[in-house]
Structures are given as structure tokens and as C-alpha cells.
Amino acid sequence: xxxxxxxxxxxxxxxxxxxxxxxxxxxxxxxxxxxxxxxxxxxxxxxxxxxxxxxxxxxxxxxxxxxxxxxxxxxxxxxxxxxxxxxxxxxxxxxxxxxxxxxxxxxxxxxxxxxxxxxxxxxxxxxxxxxxxxxxxxxxxxxxxxxxxxxxxxxxxxxxxxxxxxxxxxxxxxxxxxxxxxxxxxxxxxxxxxxxxxxxxxxxxxxxxxxxxxxxxxxxxxxxxxxxxxxxxxxxxxxxxxxxxxxxxxxxxxxxxxxxxxxxxxxxxxxxxxxxxxxxxxxxxxxxxxxxxxxxxxxxxxxxxxxxxxxxxxxxxxxxxxxxxxxxxxxxxxxxxxxxxxxxxxxxxxxxxxxxxxxxxxxxxxxxxxxxxxxxxxxxxxxxxxxxxxxxxxxxxxxxxxxxxxxxxxxxxxxxxxxxxxxxxxxxxxxxxxxxxxxxxxxxxxxxxx
Numbered sequence: 001x002x003x004x005x006x007x008x009x010x011x012x013x014x015x016x017x018x019x020x021x022x023x024x025x026x027x028x029x030x031x032x033x034x035x036x037x038x039x040x041x042x043x044x045x046x047x048x049x050x051x052x053x054x055x056x057x058x059x060x061x062x063x064x065x066x067x068x069x070x071x072x073x074x075x076x077x078x079x080x081x082x083x084x085x086x087x088x089x090x091x092x093x094x095x096x097x098x099x100x101x102x103x104x105x106x107x108x109x110x111x112x113x114x115x116x117x118x119x120x121x122x123x124x125x126x127x128x129x130x131x132x133x134x135x136x137x138x139x140x141x142x143x144x145x146x147x148x149x150x151x152x153x154x155x156x157x158x159x160x161x162x163x164x165x166x167x168x169x170x171x172x173x174x175x176x177x178x179x180x181x182x183x184x185x186x187x188x189x190x191x192x193x194x195x196x197x198x199x200x201x202x203x204x205x206x207x208x209x210x211x212x213x214x215x216x217x218x219x220x221x222x223x224x225x226x227x228x229x230x231x232x233x234x235x236x237x238x239x240x241x242x243x244x245x246x247x248x249x250x251x252x253x254x255x256x257x258x259x260x261x262x263x264x265x266x267x268x269x270x271x272x273x274x275x276x277x278x279x280x281x282x283x284x285x286x287x288x289x290x291x292x293x294x295x296x297x298x299x300x301x302x303x304x305x306x307x308x309x310x311x312x313x314x315x316x317x318x319x320x321x322x323x324x325x326x327x328x329x330x331x332x333x334x335x336x337x338x339x340x341x342x343x344x345x346x347x348x349x350x351x352x353x354x355x356x357x358x359x360x361x362x363x364x365x366x367x368x369x370x371x372x373x374x375x376x377x378x379x380x381x382x383x384x385x386x387x388x389x390x391x392x393x394x395x396x397x398x399x400x401x402x403x404x405x406x407x408x409x410x411x412x413x414x415x416x417x418x419x420x421x422x423x424x425x426x427x428x429x430x431x432x433x434x435x436x437x438x439x440x441x442x443x444x445x446x447x448x449x450x
Contacts, residue, residue, distance in 0.1 A: 017397070022049025022050055023049055024050070025048050025049075025415055025416050027402070035397070035400050035401060035402045036401045036426065038413045038415050039412060040415055041279055043253070043275075043368070047328060048419075055280065057321060057323070058280060061316050061319075068316060069311060069313070078316050079316070079319045082314075082326075083099075085323065086272075086285060086287065091260060092269070092287050092288070095288070096288055096292075098288075100285075101312050104137075105310065106138075106284035107137045107210070107286075110288075111142040111143070111163075113308075114129070116299065117295055125204060125205050128166055128206045129164065129206075129209070130168055130194075131165060132167065132169065132211065134149065135148045135212060136148075136149055136215065136216060144158055145165050146210055148170075149407070173186050174380065191227075208240060208242070208268070209240055209242065213259025213262065214364075219410035220414075222363050222364065222365055241269060243268065244260050244265055246258055246270050246271055247271055250274070251329060252335040252366075252367075253338065253414070254365045255339035255366030258270075268289055270285075270287040277318060277322040341421055348424060352428055353371055356435060360374035367415060368413075368414045369412070372410055373435075375442075375447055376449035387409070388409045389406070389408055391442055395434035395438045396431060
């Protein structure tokens with residue numbers, strides 16, 4: 001075994017699959033076996049593998065200027081061009097963009113900039129952040145504290161109280177509904193709970209609420225109709241900023257430019273990474289409105305600098321990769337392609353799996369979806385220790401399809417947005433074989449009710 005500390009891995013089960021190369025939507029292991037990469041790596045390789053245009057853009061930039069930092073007044077053309085491109089795309093008023101290296105550090109940057117901004121305008125008490133149960137926002141100290149998944153919190157002693165993190169209900173109707181509650185009643189109840197929490201904490205102490213338009217690692221939760229409309233009205237009523245974590249949803253994933261567009265969100269802040277460069281080079285973006293930037297100018301002048309930044313913030317090769325990726329999205333109409341093929345994938349998923357005895361719910365938008373695997377289709381009872389998710393993920397791999405079990409027993413799929421309808425059919429056929437196999441295995445183990 002290599003002396004590697006592997007991320008998000010059971011240390012007793014490392015190095016199970018060694019990938020060697022990729023082409024289009026497929027990857028190959030070191031034994032030559034071919035797989036459909038059904039999760040686009042980690043929700044990120046939107047253009048698939050071996051896109052020569054992006055690779056050439058990176059290589060050209062490396063030959064021209066392989067590195068320069070952006071501290072202390074230094075800059076370069078790719079970072080300025082990328083900022084202007086994003087500013088023109090995002091639904092944030094007079095946007096300014098800070099570049100980092102990952103979604104985690106981008107959310108940490110937002111956390112710090114919110115503190116900086118509210119100090120600048122004389123409201124230092126406005127520092128609490130609302131997150132949601134089952135939310136995922138990264139693994140650095142602040143972003144990890146905003147994350148609500150048990151595995152990401154266990155044993156790390158996250159400083160939740162010191163960071164003033166508040167948690168609210170997850171907007172998942174399937175697992176959160178009570179009795180015969182309708183979706184509308186469910187939404188009204190959790191919004192009421194949130195308002196009570198806000199009032200109890202004092203709205204003047206709450207800076208922002210962070211939301212994924214559609215969640216990823218928590219199981220691809222698509223909030224019910226009306227949820228975001230009522231949520232935003234509540235937050236704006238109490239002067240709380242809307243912070244959209246678009247790390248997974250951004251750039252075509254949901255069948256639109258952003259998850260905010262799909263879900264009807266008008267954000268104050270936005271976080272990007274992953275598909276910004278199709279994951280060909282690490283880069284993230286923290287987007288704030290112009291009024292926040294303007295408010296911070298005097299403070300940076302007083303101190304001498306804005307005392308935040310990474311060595312690789314706005315790395316020229318990363319910016320070149322992102323610029324070329326955005327160019328390809330626009331030129332090849334890939335957001336429209338994702339909408340069309342995504343609608344087809346969603347329809348096929350429901351046709352194939354809605355009545356499957358192992359599947360309690362099929363959910364998703366565009367080219368992101370999940371199956372909720374249940375031990376009892378009538379009651380929606382789940383499996384202990386993610387048994388169904390693990391069995392289905394293993395069976396998928398054995399059938400030439402790489403997917404990921406998230407939140408225990410949700411089988412997630414999120415293919416590259418270049419996928420075709422024919423490739424969707426191939427992917428879902430492999431997935432059906434795998435889910436059937438997992439069902440048989442779980443039934444033989446006595447884990448299926450009835």
C-alpha cells in the first residue's frame with residue numbers, strides 16, 4: 001500500500017480501484033477494464049475526459065507564464081478575463097470574484113468575507129450562519145462546520161459554537177414529512193421552524209444562510225415547489241443574505257447555467273468550483289455583490305492589505321482552463337444539451353426505477369439524480385450502515401459503471417454533461433442490472449422487509 005492518506009476513504013479499504021486513463025464519458029483501470037464514469041469524477045468532469053482544447057489551453061499557458069501570484073498589486077490577463085466573464089454570467093449585482101482552489105476554501109473565503117464586511121459597516125454582531133441538516137459545503141474548518149453530514153463531523157471536534165453555526169431543517173419531503181402531510185404543508189412547517197429559530201437567535205446577529213440549490217453529497221435533495229420562494233422571502237424580511245453554494249449545480253448540471261436559475265433563487269453570494277474548469281485544473285470562485293466589495297475598501301486601506309489569499313489564487317493555468325471551459329459551454333450550447341438530455345435521463349430513470357422494489361424515491365433535475373434505496377417500499381424504511389448503498393455501488397462497478405452511494409443509501413449519478421441519450425441508455429441499463437443484483441443480495445441476507 002502506498003503511504004497515502006486517502007480522502008473520504010475507510011482506511012481499512014484503500015486502493016480498491018486504480019484508474020489509468022479516460023476518454024469521453026469513460027475511464028479505464030490499470031487492468032484495461034472500461035467504465036462509464038457516472039458521477040463525472042466527483043460531480044465535476046463536465047466535459048468528460050481527454051478534452052484536448054482544455055488541455056491545450058493549460059499547456060499553452062504553462063509555456064507562456066506557468067505561475068504568478070496575485071498578491072500586492074500583481075495580476076495577469078487570464079484572471080482579469082475570467083473575472084469579467086463570470087461577472088457577466090452570474091445573477092449577482094455588480095459582482096466581484098475571489099479565486100481559490102476548491103469549493104471548501106471558497107466557502108471558507110465567504111465565511112471570512114462576511115465577517116469582514118459586517119465589521120466594515122459597523123455590525124460586528126451579525127456573524128451567525130444558518131446551514132441545513134444534510135448540507136455539504138466542504139471539509140476545511142469553517143466549511144466543514146457548515147457541512148452537516150455525520151461522517152464529516154465525527155471525531156473532528158468542529159468548533160460549531162465558536163463559529164456561530166446554526167442548523168435548520170433539510171428540505172427533503174420524502175424523509176422529512178410527517179404522516180399525511182402534503183408537500184405544501186411540509187414546506188410551511190419547516191419555514192415556520194426556521195422563522196422561530198431566527199427570532200430566537202435575533203435576526204440582527206445572523207449574517208447569511210447557505211444553501212445548495214440541489215444538494216449533492218447528502219443525496220441529491222430537490223426541495224419541493226414553493227420552498228425557495230418562501231425561504232427567500234423570510235430571509236430578506238429579516239435582513240439575512242442568501243448564499244448559494246453552486247459548487248455542484250453550477251455550469252449546466254441542472255439543465256441551466258446555474259442551479260439558482262433552475263430553482264428560482266436570487267442569490268447575494270455564490271460559490272463555484274468543480275465544473276468551472278471541468279476539473280482539469282483546481283480553481284474556485286467566491287462571488288460577492290459590489291456593495292460588499294465597496295464597503296471593504298477602506299478597511300483594506302487602513303490595514304494595508306486585504307489579509308486573505310492563497311499562493312495559487314487565480315493561478316494562470318487554472319484561469320486558462322476555466323476560460324476555455326466556459327467558451328466550450330457557450331460555443332457548443334452545452335447548457336441546452338444538458339437540459340435536453342437531462343430531461344430524457346430523468347424520464348428514463350422514473351420509467352425504469354419508480355416501481356422497483358428497492359427504490360423508494362427517484363429524484364433529480366437535469367443531469368443529476370439519485371435513487372433512495374429502501375428496505376420497505378411502503379414505509380420508506382432505510383438500511384443500517386448504508387448496506388444497500390454499498391451493495392448497489394459495488395454491483396454498478398462490477399457492471400462497468402462508476403456511481404457513488406451518498407448519505408448512506410442514496411445511489412447518486414451525475415454523468416459528464418456531454419453525455420448523449422444513447423449513452424444514457426447504456427448507463428441506465430447497467431444501473432438496472434446492478435440494482436437488481438443488489439436487491440437479490442440484500443434479500444438473501446434477510447434485509448428486505450416482506
